Amino acid sequence: MGTTKIEWTDHTWNPIRGCTKISPGCQHCYxxxxxxxxxxxxxxxxxxxxxxxxxxGKLAEPWRWSTPKMxxxxxxxxxxxxxVPDDYVEKVCRVMVQANWHTYQVLTKRSERxxxxxxxxxxxxxxxPHIWWGVSVEDQRYGLPRLEHLRQAPxxxxxxxxxxxxxxxxxxNLDGIGxxxxxxESGRGARPLARDWVASIRDQCRDASVxxxxxxxxxWLPWEPEHVPGWKSxxxxxxxxxxxRQE
Numbered sequence: 370m371g372t373t374k375i376e377w378t379d380h381t382w383n384p385i386r387g388c389t390k391i392s393p394g395c396q397h398c399y400x401x402x403x404x405x406x407x408x409x410x411x412x413x414x415x416x417x418x419x420x421x422x423x424x425x426g427k428l429a430e431p432w433r434w435s436t437p438k439m440x441x442x443x444x445x446x447x448x449x450x451x452x453v454p455d456d457y458v459e460k461v462c463r464v465m466v467q468a469n470w471h472t473y474q475v476l477t478k479r480s481e482r483x484x485x486x487x488x489x490x491x492x493x494x495x496x497x498p499h500i501w502w503g504v505s506v507e508d509q510r511y512g513l514p515r516l517e518h519l520r521q522a523p524x525x526x527x528x529x530x531x532x533x534x535x536x537x538x539x540x541x542n543l544d545g546i547g548x549x550x551x552x553x554e555s556g557r558g559a560r561p562l563a564r565d566w567v568a569s570i571r572d573q574c575r576d577a578s579v580x581x582x583x584x585x586x587x588x589w590l591p592w593e594p595e596h597v598p599g600w601k602s603x604x605x606x607x608x609x610x611x612x613x614r615q616e
Contacts, residue, residue, distance in 0.1 A: 376584055377550055378441040378474055384428050384461055385446040385453060386414065387421035391478055393535060394507030397558050400445045421452055428460060431468035442475045449479035455490055462494040469499050476503045476530050478511075480518035487522045495523040501548070503528035508535045520545050532584060533559075537566045543577040553587025561589035 375381070387404065390396070401419040408418030431440065442448060442465070448458055465473045477483050483502065487495040494500055502524040506512030512531070519527050520542065527545055531538070532552035543549070551570055553562030567583065574581035 375441060375444070377582055379439040380434075381441045381444040382427065382430055382473075383443055383445045384424050384430075384464075385421070385443050385448065385450070385457075386424055387417070387419045388446045388450060389421065392507065392511040394478070394505055394511070394533060397533075397554060397556055397560075399556065402556065404445065421446065421450060423453070423457055428464055431464055431471055434468075434471065437470045437472070439472050440474065442473050447477050447479055448475055449477040449482040449486070451479065451482070455486070458486065459490055462491050462500075465500050466494050466497055469497070472499045472501065474501045474503065474528065476505055476528075478505045478515065480504045480515035484518045484522045487524065492523070496525045498525040500524075501526040501528050503530055503548075505529075506531045506538065507533055509538060513538065513541075516541065516546075531570060533587065534562055534566055534570075535560055537563070537569060539569075541570065541573050543573060543579050546577075546579050548580045548582070549574050550582045550584055552584030553589060555585065555587040559588035562586055562591070564591035 388395075388398070388400065390398065390401075398419075404415040404419040407413040407415040410416055442461070447453075448461060465471075483504070487502065495502070502519065502522065504512075504515035504519045506516055506529050516529065519529075524545075526547040528548040528550070529546060530550050532550060533554035534551055535554075549570065551567055554560050571581050571583070573579075
């Protein structure tokens with residue numbers, strides 16, 4: 370069982386490990402950074418770094434967890450990656466359907482494949498209330514089309530992970546969305562988050578009666594933190610006045 374410090378879930382389940390980058394939100398991937406630290410370490414789960422691979426031995430894990438949990442599925446990969454066979458995606462989903470005392474959170478950046486499979490091969494799992502289907506939305510160019518694919522997909526609950534938020538998303542169509550998470554980026558090379566971008570999404574969620582969860586500002590703050598050591602003086606970053614944590 371993978372306990373986690375991720376604020377919006379309880380545990381992680383990774384029957385797949387590794388992924389590849391497809392959009393700006395992937396640039397500073399925390400999962401890749403973690404996995405690559407152990408490349409070449411014999412016997413370590415990430416001996417092969419962040420190379421994508423299936424882990425069939427992990428499929429049965431939810432059956433062994435007797436108490437209900439909130440489970441982030443594939444925190445270290447993407448269930449809908451093009452190199453994950455349909456048969457294996459279905460196996461993962463059948464476990465989620467059968468071990469139904471847990472709540473599962475599935476996030477993807479491959480929203481077109483999610484839409485296709487939820488309409489067809491995964492129809493048996495699509496509307497289950499304990500399986501939350503979600504997409505990552507980091508910007509307008511890549512993120513907003515994912516939002517529309519998710520809205521078109523049959524689902525019991527649809528969620529958005531708007532992190533790292535990289536720009537103002539503008540007006541959002543939140544019809545059919547059940548939960549929105551927003552957060553900034555942390556770690557080396559982190560890009561800043563503007564307060565107005567967050568406030569816009571928060572207000573739109575409030576107007577649409579959609580639950581809103583703010584995770585973090587990340588390594589940048591839109592105001593000067595008083596009496597907090599470790600923050601630099603104001604820095605102009607793409608015309609934003611923000612404050613950077615010391616690295």
